[in-house]
Amino acid sequence: MTTGPARHRAEPAQPLGGVIPVAPTAFTDDGALDLASQRRMTDFLVDAGSDAICILANWSEQFALADAERDAVMDAVLGHATGRVPIVVTTSHFATRVAAERARRAQQAGAAALMIMAPYHGATIRASEDATFAFFAEVGAAVDIPIVVQDAPMSGMVMSAGLLIRMARDIPNVRLFKLENADAADKTRALLAGASDHIDGAWDGEESITLIADLEARVTGTMPGAVIPEILGEVMRRWATDDRDGATTLFERWLPLLNWENKHMGLQAAKVLMHEGGIIASEAVRAPLAAVSRDLRDGYVRLARRLDPLILRWSRG
Amino acid sequence: MTTGPARHRAEPAQPLGGVIPVAPTAFTDDGALDLASQRRMTDFLVDAGSDAICILANWSEQFALADAERDAVMDAVLGHATGRVPIVVTTSHFATRVAAERARRAQQAGAAALMIMAPYHGATIRASEDATFAFFAEVGAAVDIPIVVQDAPMSGMVMSAGLLIRMARDIPNVRLFKLENADAADKTRALLAGASDHIDGAWDGEESITLIADLEARVTGTMPGAVIPEILGEVMRRWATDDRDGATTLFERWLPLLNWENKHMGLQAAKVLMHEGGIIASEAVRAPLAAVSRDLRDGYVRLARRLDPLILRWSRG
Numbered sequence: 105m106t107t108g109p110a111r112h113r114a115e116p117a118q119p120l121g122g123v124i125p126v127a128p129t130a131f132t133d134d135g136a137l138d139l140a141s142q143r144r145m146t147d148f149l150v151d152a153g154s155d156a157i158c159i160l161a162n163w164s165e166q167f168a169l170a171d172a173e174r175d176a177v178m179d180a181v182l183g184h185a186t187g188r189v190p191i192v193v194t195t196s197h198f199a200t201r202v203a204a205e206r207a208r209r210a211q212q213a214g215a216a217a218l219m220i221m222a223p224y225h226g227a228t229i230r231a232s233e234d235a236t237f238a239f240f241a242e243v244g245a246a247v248d249i250p251i252v253v254q255d256a257p258m259s260g261m262v263m264s265a266g267l268l269i270r271m272a273r274d275i276p277n278v279r280l281f282k283l284e285n286a287d288a289a290d291k292t293r294a295l296l297a298g299a300s301d302h303i304d305g306a307w308d309g310e311e312s313i314t315l316i317a318d319l320e321a322r323v324t325g326t327m328p329g330a331v332i333p334e335i336l337g338e339v340m341r342r343w344a345t346d347d348r349d350g351a352t353t354l355f356e357r358w359l360p361l362l363n364w365e366n367k368h369m370g371l372q373a374a375k376v377l378m379h380e381g382g383i384i385a386s387e388a389v390r391a392p393l394a395a396v397s398r399d400l401r402d403g404y405v406r407l408a409r410r411l412d413p414l415i416l417r418w419s420r421g
Numbered sequence: 422m423t424t425g426p427a428r429h430r431a432e433p434a435q436p437l438g439g440v441i442p443v444a445p446t447a448f449t450d451d452g453a454l455d456l457a458s459q460r461r462m463t464d465f466l467v468d469a470g471s472d473a474i475c476i477l478a479n480w481s482e483q484f485a486l487a488d489a490e491r492d493a494v495m496d497a498v499l500g501h502a503t504g505r506v507p508i509v510v511t512t513s514h515f516a517t518r519v520a521a522e523r524a525r526r527a528q529q530a531g532a533a534a535l536m537i538m539a540p541y542h543g544a545t546i547r548a549s550e551d552a553t554f555a556f557f558a559e560v561g562a563a564v565d566i567p568i569v570v571q572d573a574p575m576s577g578m579v580m581s582a583g584l585l586i587r588m589a590r591d592i593p594n595v596r597l598f599k600l601e602n603a604d605a606a607d608k609t610r611a612l613l614a615g616a617s618d619h620i621d622g623a624w625d626g627e628e629s630i631t632l633i634a635d636l637e638a639r640v641t642g643t644m645p646g647a648v649i650p651e652i653l654g655e656v657m658r659r660w661a662t663d664d665r666d667g668a669t670t671l672f673e674r675w676l677p678l679l680n681w682e683n684k685h686m687g688l689q690a691a692k693v694l695m696h697e698g699g700i701i702a703s704e705a706v707r708a709p710l711a712a713v714s715r716d717l718r719d720g721y722v723r724l725a726r727r728l729d730p731l732i733l734r735w736s737r738g
Contacts, residue, residue, distance in 0.1 A: 135516075135517075135518045136518075167515050167516075167542040167543070167546065168515055168516035168518075168519070169516070169519070170488055170514075170516075170519045170522070171487055171488035171489065172488065173519075197487075198484050198485055198709075199452075199484075199485035199486070199487075199707050199708065199709070200452075200707075200708040200709055201452045201453075201485075201707065201708065202485070202486070202487045202490075205487070223709045224543055224544070225484040225575075226484070226541055226542075226543075226575045226576050226577055227541070227544065227574065227575055227576065227577030228574065228575050228577075229484065229575065231709040231710075231711075232711070235708070235709040235711055236709065238708070238709065239708070239709045242708070257544065257545065258542075258543045258544055258545050258546065259543055259544065260543055260544030260545075390516050390517075390518065391516065391517040391518065391552070391555070391556070391559070392515075392516070392517050392540045392548040392552040392553065392555065392556045393548075393552075394548075394549070394552055
């Protein structure tokens, strides 16, 4: 079932792929939403050449938001992007019914695609593989835009390649997969071997830290943090034109920054550099999440200044 | 800070305790809220002699509800209870800010107390003990009604006795504790030994399955499923009048029903018997949760019919 004409939707000319950074959720220092900074960050990510932007993901602290705040962020970003770039909206929720309702609202608001994790809650509540399949089938039937299945270790539900293949084959709008686990490269190979005719793209995640191995496994998209989309986009373009050495050289030059994000900064990384670069007003994460130490934060900024990414220069542009 | 006069609040004459069943959230067969059944269940729990009623807990499938649905259930129960019995509202959320806002709204709506878990999300996101303390301190400062700290294995954050003692001593309205872990009895002893002057009650949970050992450790409340409050209330009264043999005999007579709930039925137990007894219209849990097998469900109903609790007779009045 559809929900009427969408507003502001950027219709991709081809299947979504390339560099799709996760936009952080911008807060004030005391933890309130800062939608002005959210819009400014959207402009930066567009200017940095992002092929799409993902909002309300885990790297966006989605788990720290009330439902009304999710809607406020979604409406702010979709209203501001106004078709310049496709927006992927994460609409995960434990309950099938709530996830489907979120999916319908995101489609109506103009999302180009939805990203959804398997249902999970806390340390112990998970669904079986059959119930997980049914969850995606029901949420998929509620919309007609593509669904990106997010295989995320944080959920505590690791989906087997067999389950992903079954979803690709049997659920019409499940045609994109984002694999975040340590075995992303080999799982991508298994997924494509089992259902390539039903798949518009497999992507990696995890700050793009495994991008070269994943490109060798034929991912067509990568979902990093919102730090260096202009660099990762160039890596992807070089790879696509068979300049694998050039892609690898560029990736390895920037790998220390990705590594510091992946191992030390976490979801605060993009916020710190956006704040240093004058894009957003505060680098605060929302309590009870705590900021990384000043030492690690300052070491990250020093490393970034040495490499000089657009995120530090864009605002002076 | 307070939020003005509360509506409908049943002010307990003494600290909350006794039998505080968790009310399930009533759904229709297709998973919509069924507030008429929710109100009828509230009448049953009052008539069964509950000392208080807890809503929106994990046994209420709180993790399967949208924010607006939480509010709808809360308003329906508080509006219908109208001071007949204190209502404990679970207002857990990962984010300090959102949990505080939920707490303020529950106080304003007439909650007698709040129950709150340590912050958690998914398989991997937890807060440190210091951040957990700060979370409860900040949420506690947002209201002036008591907070029941819920130590729940489902959260994946097991709070140490030392942390609980520190919260009891240093956060004014943290004076009640519900311990659900397997070590509830000994943890209760450690908690009372360390902070009894700052504690209005330690309660157990987990379907009251460990009640005798926990009473020996001086719990003053128990939070079971909503199945046999009239029986567990009598157990508590006998114990309070030093009739420990009588309390134990009665508990052991009903233990098979608690055991079947704890080991086989889970949060569906009360729904099944309320449905069999004509109290609620559907025994459905919300997808992706699945119903237990017909065999286990029917075995539970046969066991209940042999013991003949009020839940099966109340509707026939």
